[in-house]
Amino acid sequence: MTVTRIIQTTRDDHLIAALTALAITIHIAESALPSPLPGIKPGLANVVTLLVLCRYGWRMAAWVSLLRVLVGSILIGTFLSPTFFLSASGALASVLFLGLLHAFSKTFPKWSVGPLGLGIAAAMTHMTGQFLLAYTLFIPHSGILRLFPVLLALSTILGIVSGLLTRAVLARLNDNPALT
Amino acid sequence: MDTQSRSIPLISRGDGVVIGVAVALLLAVFITLWQPEGHGAEAVVYLNGNRWARLNLFQNQDIKVPGPLGISQLQVRDGKIRFVDSPCPTKLCVHAGWLSQGGESATCLPNHVSVQVLGDDPRFDTINF
Numbered sequence: 001m002t003v004t005r006i007i008q009t010t011r012d013d014h015l016i017a018a019l020t021a022l023a024i025t026i027h028i029a030e031s032a033l034p035s036p037l038p039g040i041k042p043g044l045a046n047v048v049t050l051l052v053l054c055r056y057g058w059r060m061a062a063w064v065s066l067l068r069v070l071v072g073s074i075l076i077g078t079f080l081s082p083t084f085f086l087s088a089s090g091a092l093a094s095v096l097f098l099g100l101l102h103a104f105s106k107t108f109p110k111w112s113v114g115p116l117g118l119g120i121a122a123a124m125t126h127m128t129g130q131f132l133l134a135y136t137l138f139i140p141h142s143g144i145l146r147l148f149p150v151l152l153a154l155s156t157i158l159g160i161v162s163g164l165l166t167r168a169v170l171a172r173l174n175d176n177p178a179l180t
Numbered sequence: 181m182d183t184q185s186r187s188i189p190l191i192s193r194g195d196g197v198v199i200g201v202a203v204a205l206l207l208a209v210f211i212t213l214w215q216p217e218g219h220g221a222e223a224v225v226y227l228n229g230n231r232w233a234r235l236n237l238f239q240n241q242d243i244k245v246p247g248p249l250g251i252s253q254l255q256v257r258d259g260k261i262r263f264v265d266s267p268c269p270t271k272l273c274v275h276a277g278w279l280s281q282g283g284e285s286a287t288c289l290p291n292h293v294s295v296q297v298l299g300d301d302p303r304f305d306t307i308n309f
Contacts, residue, residue, distance in 0.1 A: 105194060114188055117198035124202060143281070149210040156202055167188050174188075 016060055020067045023048035027072040039086070039130060039151055043123060043158050045072070046094075050118050050166040055173065058102045062095045082138055086130040093129025094122040115170060119163020120156055127155035223261045223279070225254065226294045237261055237280070237297070247291030254295065266291050 027045040035041060045068055053061035069091045073084040101121055105112035113121070131148055191199070225233040227245055235243070235256055242264070243254040250267035260280040263273040268290035276286035282299010 101194075101198075108194075111194045111197065112192060113194035113198055114190075114192040116191060117195035120202050121198050124205070145213050149206070149213050152209055153206055156206060167190070171188055 012056075012060060015056065016063045016067070019048055019052055019060075020064045020071065023064055023068040024072045024075065027068055028075060031072075031076055037147075037151065037154070039127070039134070040154055040158075043126070043155075043162055044165070046119075046122055046126070047162050047165050047169065049095075049098075050115060050122060050162065051169055051173075053098055053102060053118065054115060054166065054170055058099045061098065061102075065091050065095050085137070086133055089133040090126035090130035093132075094126040097125040098122055114163075115167040116160065116163035119161075119166055120159040123155040123159025123162065124152060127151055221259050221280070221282075222298045223256075224296050224298060226296070228292045232293075235261065245291075245293050247288070247293045249291045252288055252291050252293040261295055261297065262286070263288060263295070266293065 023045045026048065030042055030044055033042070046065075048068070049061050049065040052064050066088075069084070069087050070079075073079040073081075073087065078084045078087075098118060098121065101113050101118060131151060135144055189195075221237040223235045223237055224231055225235065225243070225245060227247060232245065233243065235241075237256055237259045239256065240258065241256050243256070245252040245254060247267070252266040252273070253264040255262055255264045260278040262278045263276065263286055266273050266288040268288050270290075273286045273288035273293070279286055279295065279297050282297055285294060285296040287294035
C-alpha cells in the first residue's frame with residue numbers, strides 16, 4: 001500500500017500563489033524596461049503588494065512581496081546576484097515598514113494610512129533599504145551618498161504613482177461585489 | 181478580511197502624516213548630503229619621494245615645484261588641483277586634469293613630482309562588476 005501524503009493547502013495559500021504570480025508577471029515585464037539610473041524602477045509589482053496589504057492584511061502581503069522577489073529573480077536569472085540582494089533588501093525593508101504602518105492604522109483607525117501613504121512609504125523604505133545595502137556592501141564610497149537624495153526623491157514620485165494606482169484598483173475591486 | 185469603506189479617500193489623515201514626514205526626510209537628506217564637501221580638503225605634493233608641501237585646496241594659488249628637470253607648475257582652484265605644466269616629454273601629469281576626490285593623484289615621473297589629494301575615504305583604484 002502506498003501512502004500518499006497530501007499537503008493541505010488553504011484558501012490563503014491559493015490566493016498568495018495567484019497574487020504572487022501576478023506580481024512576478026509585472027516584475028518580469030518591468031525588468032525589460034530600460035532604467036535611467038541603476039536602482040530606479042517603476043515598482044509596479046509593488047502595487048500588488050499594496051493591494052494585498054489593503055485587502056488581506058500584512059501576513060499575506062509579506063508572502064507575496066518576498067516570494068515575488070525570490071521567484072522573479074530565479075526566472076530573470078539574477079538570483080544571488082547583486083541585483084537580487086538589492087531587490088531583496090529593499091523588499092524586506094519595505095515589508096517591515098508596511099507592517100509597522102499597518103499595525104499603526106489598525107490601532108488608530110482615525111489616523112489610518114491609505115494607499116497613497118502606503119505607496120510612498122513602501123517606495124521610500126525600499127529605496128533606503130537597497131541603498132544602505134549597496135553602500136555598505138558593494139560601493140562603500142562617500143561619493144555614492146550624493147546619489148541618495150536624487151534616488152529617494154525619484155522613489156517618492158514613483159511611490160505616489162503606485163499608491164494612486166493601488167487606490168484605483170482597490171476602488172474597482174471594492175465596487176465588484178463578487179470579490180469582496 | 182478588512183471591511184473598508186467603499187470609497188477610499190484620496191488623502192487620509194494618515195497619508196497626510198506620511199507625506200509630511202516624506203517631505204521633511206527628503207529636505208533633510210538633500211541638505212545633509214548635498215553640502216559642498218571637504219572644507220578641509222588637502223593635497224600633498226611630493227618631490228623626489230619626499231613630502232614637499234601640503235596644500236589647502238580651497239586656497240587658490242599657483243605653485244612652482246622645482247624638480248630635477250625644471251619647474252612643474254601646479255594650480256589650485258576651488259577644491260581642485262592640477263598640473264598646468266611640467267618639463268616632461270609626455271605631459272601625462274598635465275593630461276591627468278583636475279584632481280578633487282580623496283585618493284586621486286597625478287604624477288610627473290620624469291620630474292619626480294607627484295600630487296595626491298588627501299581624503300579620509302580614498303577612492304578605489306578600480307571597480308569591477
